Each structure stands twice: as C-alpha cells, then as structure tokens.
Amino acid sequence: MTLLIKNGEIVSDGKRHKADVLVEGEQISQIGENLSAPAGATVIDASGKYIFPGFIDPHVHIHLPFMGTFAKDTHATGSVTALIGGTTTYIEMLAPAGSEKLRDGWEHWNGLASGNSACDYTFHIGVTRWDAETEQTLRELAGQGMKSFKVFLAYKGAFGIDDQALYQVCKLAAELGVVVTAHCENADLVAELQQKLLSEGKTGPEWHEPSRPESVEAEGTAHFATFIEMTGAHGYVVHLSNARALDAALDAKKRGVKLDIEVVIPHLTLDKTYAERPGVEGAKYVMSPPLRDKGNQPRLWAALESGEIDTVATDHCPFDIEQKHLGDRQFTQIPNGIPAIEDRVNLLYTYGVSRGKLSLERFVDAASTRTAQIFGLYPRKGTVQVGSDADLVIYDPGYRGTISAATSHVNNDYSGFEGVEIDGKPEVVTVRGEVAVQGGQFVGTPGRGRLLRR
Numbered sequence: 001m002t003l004l005i006k007n008g009e010i011v012s013d014g015k016r017h018k019a020d021v022l023v024e025g026e027q028i029s030q031i032g033e034n035l036s037a038p039a040g041a042t043v044i045d046a047s048g049k050y051i052f053p054g055f056i057d058p059h060v061h062i063h064l065p066f067m068g069t070f071a072k073d074t075h076a077t078g079s080v081t082a083l084i085g086g087t088t089t090y091i092e093m094l095a096p097a098g099s100e101k102l103r104d105g106w107e108h109w110n111g112l113a114s115g116n117s118a119c120d121y122t123f124h125i126g127v128t129r130w131d132a133e134t135e136q137t138l139r140e141l142a143g144q145g146m147k148s149f150k151v152f153l154a155y156k157g158a159f160g161i162d163d164q165a166l167y168q169v170c171k172l173a174a175e176l177g178v179v180v181t182a183h184c185e186n187a188d189l190v191a192e193l194q195q196k197l198l199s200e201g202k203t204g205p206e207w208h209e210p211s212r213p214e215s216v217e218a219e220g221t222a223h224f225a226t227f228i229e230m231t232g233a234h235g236y237v238v239h240l241s242n243a244r245a246l247d248a249a250l251d252a253k254k255r256g257v258k259l260d261i262e263v264v265i266p267h268l269t270l271d272k273t274y275a276e277r278p279g280v281e282g283a284k285y286v287m288s289p290p291l292r293d294k295g296n297q298p299r300l301w302a303a304l305e306s307g308e309i310d311t312v313a314t315d316h317c318p319f320d321i322e323q324k325h326l327g328d329r330q331f332t333q334i335p336n337g338i339p340a341i342e343d344r345v346n347l348l349y350t351y352g353v354s355r356g357k358l359s360l361e362r363f364v365d366a367a368s369t370r371t372a373q374i375f376g377l378y379p380r381k382g383t384v385q386v387g388s389d390a391d392l393v394i395y396d397p398g399y400r401g402t403i404s405a406a407t408s409h410v411n412n413d414y415s416g417f418e419g420v421e422i423d424g425k426p427e428v429v430t431v432r433g434e435v436a437v438q439g440g441q442f443v444g445t446p447g448r449g450r451l452l453r454r
C-alpha cells in the first residue's frame, strides 16, 4: 500500500506544520513539502484538514461479563465504531471474575479479540485475585509484552481486591516495570452507603451518585497512591471524576509518587442531572465513578490543559436499554457503563479545542501521544513521524453535526450523547497504511487488527 497525503496540517508532538505524508507499506516513510507520488500511489488531498496521529483509547470494555450480564460489543463491532470515531488503537480491560483463573481469562479474552478486531489493540491485565498461580501468570504475561495491570478498589465481591492483594500487585509491578492502573473507589464505603440508601427506600438511579460520593473516590485515590508510594511502582488512576479526587492525586504527585491521571469523556461533558432522570432514562447514565456535579468540570478541563491530568479515555461500556432495565427495582442492579468509543475524539475536539478549553496540541497529546508514552506504545503509535505506524486521522474541522444512536455505529440502542452537537469529524482514518474509514464509513479489512506487545 502506498499513500500520499498532500496539503494537510500535521499536528503531532506539540507542533503543527503543513507537510505531505508518504506512507509505504505499514509505516510512514517520508514527511516533507511537495512530495511526489510514487507510481501506483493513492493520493489523498487533505487541504483544509488536520493530520493527527491515530487516537488511542486507554480504557475500554469490549468483552465484559458484569453485574449478571455482558457488555454489548464484540471486538468486530467495537473496533469498527472506534475507527469511525478516529480511534486506531484501544486498550481493553481484561477483567476475569475473581473466581476465574487469570490464565483462563487471558486465553478467553485474547481468543475473542484475535482475528476479530479491525484495529490494533492491547490489554491491561486485570488482577481480580491474588495467589501464587496468578503471580506466575502475571510474570509470564508481562514477559510477553502485556505491560500494564488493572486493579479495582471498588466492586466488592466481584472484581475488587483487598489491600493485601493490592500491595502484592504493586510490588510485583514495581519489580517488573509494569504500570498499575486502578479504579479508585473505597469498596467498603460504597457497600455501606448502598445498603443505607436502599433501607431508606431510595432505589432510583438518582441515588447511584450519592452511594459513591466524591469523598469516597478521593479516599480511594489517596489509598491507591499510598500503595504506589510504598512499593515504588508506577500508578495510573483511571476515570478520575472530580476535583477532590484530583487534589488527592496531585498531592501524591507533589510528594514524588509516580502517578498518571486519566479522565473520561462522560465526566468532562455530562453531569449527575442526567442520571437523575426518572427510571431507565436515568439508568442510561449510570456508570462508576458516577457522573458528578457540573461544578467539577472547569477544574478537570483546566487540569487537562495544564497536563496535570494526562489522558482522556472513554471507559466505553455499552449496555442496552433492556439491560439497563435490570435495575428498575434498585439502582445497585443497573449495569454500570456508557458507550462512548465513537464519540470521544469529536467531543474532546468540540468541547475542548473548539470551545477554547484545550489547545489543539494538547488535544492530540491527551487523546493519543501521552497514552502511547505511558503504556509503551510510543513512537510506534501516538505520533506522525517517519518510521511510525501509519495510523493517521485526516480530520475535517469544518464538519458540523449531531450525535444520535440512529446514525452511530455502536452496538447499542441508545447514545448517552443523543442530540449533542459536534464541530469536527474524521474524514479518512488509516491503520498501518490501510484506509479503514472514508467519509464516515468503515472500508477496511475486518479482523486485521493486531495484538500490540509492549
């Protein structure tokens, strides 16, 4: 495959400049002015468009058995909807049940993804129990390039682990040079608050947020940071949702704790009033940590622009309306999650760059480059450089549209962003040199995605 992309403005590694990009095979082979097309090359005119490195989503759930049901995506559906939204690599949370052996979970998840994902992918290895066999499997998987673990401080009795296990995971990660990613909510406090609210007859989705308040997440964040500090590991807080939790994470960073911070697009753009809608309309917006008071958002956006917050992910986790009805009788049974993989880049561009809260350079950094650097994918991914994989997004900032489940490609029957306006859209998306999206449609090769060892 030879592609010449002409006249676009490249935005990568903190810089922007007009240049042509030549792609030969799966990599970028030249960047320069007035490049001429080799024989047989496909030429794409990117005048008036940006050329971004393919975006990376560091936090998605594709296959997920959770709360008695399964998230709706397959690796085929999730990867295509990701690509249409400009995401060319995703990192999935492998999350076996605590009763399952990690080795079995790995084989199951890896087998489902293999040959089915249209874009490249890798995994955070979920540690949902601790024993000698789990430790041995973690050592083997890290040796095979699975260089990040995932722990849940929340979800008592499901994915959650106790402090003893958390300490062992962090210690092992420090030894192996593996990043520990963590869902930071104090599981015991959540369980107590849930029972208290239910016993008071407070059963609707509007009680989900009060059952896991900001302070509970702030405590979880400080707690995790302490374990990272004590073991000398490298930690990464996933889906941080509010200013108090941010303060806890930044306090740790000030002490020299190696901690990176992720926010997710629902927390930047939606708020708790959505989950306060009655019945299933509110249940559509139940995720954990919950959508918060809108007052948190200016702080999150400012910290994102300054780089105090490192990355923007989705926590993509689609459950359909029928599944959301599982929680009709009590909010604790609503499957947690909101789909967002197709919308992250356009929402971040619109409500960040276009609305003046985020520079174009930082937008690319937070949604691609920084993620690649943290998780060992850079400079293969996350940059427009000679020698890097030709994962490119030709982005049309002139596009104006509205998000709707009716036109979205996600394998779900509602969108959490229904009716939300967007100011830009990927026009062409390439994966390792192949055009995978053109004019908003998937035109790539199903199942071509590769497992990325890091």
Ligand code: URP
Residues within 6 Å of the ligand: 061, 183, 286, 287, 288, 289, 315, 317, 336, 337, 338
């Ligand atoms: O509500 C969420 N976030 N669902 C997916 C599981 C998790 O905690 O990331």
Ligand code: ZN
Residues within 6 Å of the ligand: 183, 238, 239, 288, 289
């Ligand atoms: Zn989580």
Ligand code: ZN
Residues within 6 Å of the ligand: 059, 060, 061, 093, 315
């Ligand atoms: Zn998640």
